[in-house]
Amino acid sequence: MGTQLEPIASRPYMPGYGTLPADEGGGLLPWSWAVERLAASHDYWLATVRPDGRPHVMPVWGVWLGDALWFSSGEESRKARNLSIRPFATLTTDNAAEPVVVEGRTDRIRAATTIGHFTAAVNTKYRTDYPVSFFAANVTFRLRPSTAFALTDSNFTGSPTRWAFA
Secondary structure: OOOOOOOOEEEEOOOOOOOOOOOOOOOOOOHHHHHHHHHHOOOEEEEEEOOOOOEEEEEEOEEEEOOEEEEEEOOOOHHHHHHHHOOEEEEEEOOOOOOEEEEEEEEEEOOHHHHHHHHHHHHHHHOOOOOHHHHHHOEEEEEEEEEEEEOOHHHOOOOOEEEEOO
16 A cells, blocks of 8 residues: 655654753654554544634544555544545544654545455454445545654653654
8 A cells, every 4th residue: 555654854842841852861752663553543533623613523443554544434424524624634542641643634535445455454453344335335534644743651751753754
């Protein structure tokens, strides 16, 4: 599903919080650390924007697949309607002690073969047996990261890392 996603930049992040430079306090987290958590997270928090500009946040099941976060929703859900107007979103992992926050543009996936790959990944991860038709009848989204952020609670001042992607 494409080449491996690699950051074009990573840097210390969290101005104003007293965080340490990269050469002190533990340094930056590697992107591989973030990918492990993106793949392992059971749930993700999805943030979108309503047509009137108010935020909307909901938990979703999802998978890290082909260097992107994938999730599905009902066609008439608030999140799907929001993304049809403004396709940008933020997804976060479910562990607040080691969060990974990914921002980017979502794409609605329509190709049956691609939805089939997503279905197989969901069924493997969640030990379910959904048919491809279930996701094809709803909407499937892929969020490709433009930026990501992560930190560890155990090294709050040394670990905050922000990545940028092409």
